[in-house]
Amino acid sequence: xxxxxxxxxxxxxxxxxxxxxxxxxxxxxxxxxxxxxxxxxxxxxxxxxxxxxxxxxxxxxxxxxxxxxxxxxxxxxxxxxxxxxxxxxxxxxxxxxxxxxxxxxxxxxxxxxxxxxxxxxxxxxxxxxxxxxxxxxxxxxxxxxxxxxxxxxxxxxxxxxxxxxxxxxxxxxxxxxxxxxxxxxxxxxxxxxxxxxxxxxxxxxxxxxxxxxxxxxx
Numbered sequence: 643x644x645x646x647x648x649x650x651x652x653x654x655x656x657x658x659x660x661x662x663x664x665x666x667x668x669x670x671x672x673x674x675x676x677x678x679x680x681x682x683x684x685x686x687x688x689x690x691x692x693x694x695x696x697x698x699x700x701x702x703x704x705x706x707x708x709x710x711x712x713x714x715x716x717x718x719x720x721x722x723x724x725x726x727x728x729x730x731x732x733x734x735x736x737x738x739x740x741x742x743x744x745x746x747x748x749x750x751x752x753x754x755x756x757x758x759x760x761x762x763x764x765x766x767x768x769x770x771x772x773x774x775x776x777x778x779x780x781x782x783x784x785x786x787x788x789x790x791x792x793x794x795x796x797x798x799x800x801x802x803x804x805x806x807x808x809x810x811x812x813x814x815x816x817x818x819x820x821x822x823x824x825x826x827x828x829x830x831x832x833x834x835x836x837x838x839x840x841x842x843x844x845x846x847x848x849x850x851x852x853x854x855x856x857x858x859x860x
Contacts (some may be wrong), residue, residue, distance in 0.1 A: 699724050702729035762799045829852055
């Protein structure tokens with residue numbers, strides 16, 4: 643989903659310091675404490691993290707439907723953060739915050755066993771073999787996520803790329819995850835509670851099959 647450059651985006655998101663976090667390392671190991679002060683949620687409430695946000699539809703809808711869960715969306719582009727911020731403000735969500743950050747260094751902003759769920763939706767497939775280590779489901783990244791997840795925590799992964807999906811299955815297994823609810827055609831199966839992203843809706847209209855799985859830390 644193409645996001646146009648917006649030179650005013652940074653100035654706009656800086657106006658909402660309680661929602662957009664620019665120094666997330668300060669809250670490593672303290673995210674539930676931050677949310678508890680912000681929204682009064684239980685200090686042991688689950689933390690769910692979306693890695694890359696499209697235009698923010700997914701995480702804002704999640705936040706609306708599950709207000710007892712604390713959601714964190716991470717992206718590196720000001721324009722994407724702004725798009726997600728507008729949806730958070732429109733829905734008046736106190737349980738969603740956004741982090742402007744590079745996922746490469748995710749271990750610097752979460753403590754081990756601090757996260758309950760990671761969402762990876764339609765990430766860049768990096769189709770060339772020489773770029774495989776840039777894929778967010780490469781075992782280099784998966785080992786980081788696994789350390790940050792609680793026991794029984796999970797990664798929910800969706801992609802339109804069958805090549806990336808098959809690659810990811812092998813990576814999840816190599817990293818010791820248990821794979822559940824695997825499907826190569828999500829929208830032709832009876833899967834309850836699926837929340838579509840902007841990319842997903844675009845692909846559905848074109849008849850492109852959506853692959854999905856859950857990978858659990860044991």
